[in-house]
Amino acid sequence: DGGITQSPKYLFRKEGQNVTLSCEQNLNHDAMYWYRQDPGQGLRLIYYSQIVNDFQKGDIAEGYSVSREKKESFPLTVTSAQKNPTAFYLCASSYPGGELFFGEGSRLTVL
Amino acid sequence: KQEVTQIPAALSVPEGENLVLNCSFTDSAIYNLQWFRQDPGKGLTSLLLIQSSQREQTSGRLNASLDKSSGRSTLYIAASQPGDSATYLCAAPSGGYNKLIFGAGTRLAVHP
Numbered sequence: 001d002g003g004i005t006q007s008p009k010y011l012f013r014k015e016g017q018n019v020t021l022s023c024e025q026n027l028n029h030d031a032m033y034w035y036r037q038d039p040g041q042g043l044r045l046i047y048y049s050q051i052v053n054d055f056q057k058g059d060i061a062e063g064y065s066v067s068r069e070k071k072e073s074f075p076l077t078v079t080s081a082q083k084n085p086t087a088f089y090l091c092a093s094s095y096p097g098g099e100l101f102f103g104e105g106s107r108l109t110v111l
Numbered sequence: 112k113q114e115v116t117q118i119p120a121a122l123s124v125p126e127g128e129n130l131v132l133n134c135s136f137t138d139s140a141i142y143n144l145q146w147f148r149q150d151p152g153k154g155l156t157s158l159l160l161i162q163s164s165q166r167e168q169t170s171g172r173l174n175a176s177l178d179k180s181s182g183r184s185t186l187y188i189a190a191s192q193p194g195d196s197a198t199y200l201c202a203a204p205s206g207g208y209n210k211l212i213f214g215a216g217t218r219l220a221v222h223p
Contacts, residue, residue: 004154006154033211035213040215041215042115042200042213042214042215042216043155043200043202043213044213045210045211045212048210058210088152090154090155092155097142097143098160099145099157099160100145100157100202100211101157102147102154102155102156102157103154104153104154105152105153105154107152
């Protein structure tokens with residue numbers, strides 16, 4: 001079955017630690033995205049990538065980093081510079097200008 | 112800059128009612144608009160994608176309309192069921208087709 005796989009589903013981080021969230025897709029989509037969702041709010045774009053080895057900052061990129069070494073993979077690293085990282089993180093993919101498909105999300109909690 | 116607003120923020124209805132969820136956007140130069148459903152603690156599921164050349168898109172009991180000139184889209188749910196209970200979000204592009212801006216969503220509860 002084609003789809004987007006995010007891991008881990010739940011993640012706990014201590015203050016000062018970097019953590020990496022995985023996102024893999026087998027839909028052959030060119031574009032991939034990371035969004036952050038906070039309770040009662042809409043989604044906010046962190047980073048997006050239209051092709052391999054290229055990515056752009058979204059609206060809230062500070063404290064986050066990404067890489068796009070393979071078409072199928074777009075991992076997100078939440079660095080210690082992100083002051084309020086506790087949130088629900090959603091990865092998505094699409095063809096250019098096409099329908100957006102999402103993974104099941106990763107919930108990050110800072111202890 | 113695109114801004115997306117959804118009204119109402121929450122809605123509670125008895126089973127069987129027909130519903131209208133509203134979405135407004137500020138930048139009408141969009142090429143499409145998408146509606147999603149989100150269940151608690153889950154990712155988003157795409158419901159309908161309306162291209163700018165279309166005025167309506169239908170899937171089962173769902174019908175979405177798009178009026179670019181007025182900056183509005185509506186999601187119509189016919190004969191609502193308890194299984195329709197979820198948060199519904201709309202999203203419109205901003206500054207290029209790869210950047211979607213989401214509304215805060217309408218939280219729907221359908222009670223038996």
